């Protein structure tokens with residue numbers, strides 16, 4: 431890891447379910463990113479328990495996310511891949527940062543408001559504190575860039591405010607993180623409602639494709655994908671469904687939009703939709719197979735996340751030591 435490389439930190443929830451949208455929008459670029467940046471990928475199991483989780487399921491899904499990241503080309507020699515709860519510095523820094531976060535500013539987080547109304551029977555303090563733990567994740571590694579979707583921009587802004595406040599009181603301690611919107615990122619929309627982003631939490635199972643979906647499920651979902659009455663296969667603002675499928679097909683096959691439009695000129699959805707399905711099946715096949723292989727190799731996965739935690743803990747400790755010293759804790 432060279433000092434000149436910028437650090438990217440990315441947190442992923444251990445829901446175990448990564449979608450085609452996650453892949454085409456972000457994960458696909460990991461192999462390129464890890465050559466240019468010091469990349470740190472963290473499976474945020476501590477964030478996950480802010481809503482109720484089934485323990486066996488959480489454990490399983492944490493490992494599944496890890497295996498899928500590796501299967502997508504993440505190289506543990508180049509990047510740091512670890513599980514959040516394995517590096518206690520996250521909890522430790524988050525306590526300190528709590529004391530530099532104002533109740534008012536945390537109350538303004540829209541995700542907290544959304545989640546409190548969704549989980550009205552479990553509005554716990556951890557849910558409220560979620561963005562502070564996230565700030566700790568980011569600030570511990572002197573992160574410069576944080577790849578996130580727009581829904582997380584407010585949390586990055588909070589992390590910046592906390593960092594600025596702390597730096598203001600104690601002199602420069604944390605680097606100022608910035609949101610990173612990948613150039614080559616694509617926004618993949620729901621197959622059931624192409625005006626909305628593809629999301630694994632959609633109630634309609636046909637709205638999203640999971641990386642681990644079986645070929646027959648992928649084919650069925652694409653055949654049912656919502657398009658529009660006009661049957662021409664062209665990219666157009668008023669044809670959200672078809673445009674989404676064209677984007678997916680283009681990314682899956684490496685063909686340009688023009689090439690795709692030419693390929694299906696004069697043809698109908700009856701031909702186009704199964705073609706998109708097949709392209710996606712072939713795109714995801716090696717990832718699914720690699721993931722399945724990795725999941726059989728528990729020893730290897732264990733060595734990856736242990737080594738990752740060691741690397742992460744070393745980097746995190748440097749920042750935490752500095753913070754403890756600055757706030758006036760006695761060195762042990």
Ligand code: TRP
Pocket residue numbers: 439440441442443474477563564567568576577578582
């Ligand atoms: N809150 C992020 C999400 O739901 C996950 C996350 C936790 C994260 N810690 C992070 C993302 C740090 C980026 C950086 O997507």
